[in-house]
Amino acid sequence: MKARIWGARGSLPVALNHRQIRAKLVSALEGAIGLDLDSSAKVQAYVDQLGFDVRGTYGGNSSCVEVEVWDAASTEHVVLDMGSGLRPFGGAMLGRYGPGKPQTYHVFMSHLHWDHIMGFPFFTPAYIPGNRIIIYGCHAQLETAFRRQQEPISFPVGFDQLGATIEFRQMKPGVPLDIKGLRVTAKLQLHAGDSYGYRLEHGGRTLIYSTDSEHKLDNAAERISFVDFFRDADLVIFDAMYSLADSISVKADWGHSSNVVGVELCQLAGVQQLCLFHHEPIYDDAQIARVLAETRRYAEITGEAPLQIVSAYDGMEIEL
């Protein structure tokens, strides 16, 4: 399997502003003072060794992850959540298929908060007859949420005007679903209005998608249930919106988790790789890079087995 992040941000999409871009340019050019960058090749090599927070950006689209499960020729796709990152994903699919070749999308919804559904009205493949979109989730209001956001008061194109065939499938937590060798199991998580994590298993590999999920450190039964759910996963994409200090003080009960809790659960569960996800919209690239460095240091101090840690950015690909 391969995970491709199309939207790594939580709560609200954000864009870099002019001050942040200027700060990146100043930082990069200051670092070049005195260097003999007299060719394009030298300039590119210099840029490539800069920190990711200077030469790149963690990005601003809200939650959307594509999981490549079947071979590259397959016209069936797996998607986790439909935040604003779904729009560029749809553009990539349109570029790949053009208008004439039908595709099927299997979409698993963590929950129905706006930052996780807002990309759907802008998903071009939904407008093309012949395409099929199957939306899976554990919430009873699954279909209502998607129809409601396209009512005339909020959006110019109604849900019934979409050309693709759109189906809704109700899932039950703990009851696995099989799609062509891919096994998907949902788990209830603590979040306003409930959210669900997903365990995806295929070809001996396991990916966990667990966002918008608060963990209570003093609840042992809850902790054990998540360790079991994460058990031996190759990759855990984890809601690390807050620092630990924030998550247990000012932002307790806000429905999100921290980098430290992510490390602890992954270490207990024997996970290979942790991907920090659902970044706080007020964090800039430098701050997300600092959180990543701190998280790696924390895992080194506390872990017996190595845990790889990355921070999600729009466009990131992780091979399992």
Ligand SMILES: [Zn+2]
């Ligand atoms: Zn969210």
Ligand SMILES: [Zn+2]
């Ligand atoms: Zn939410």
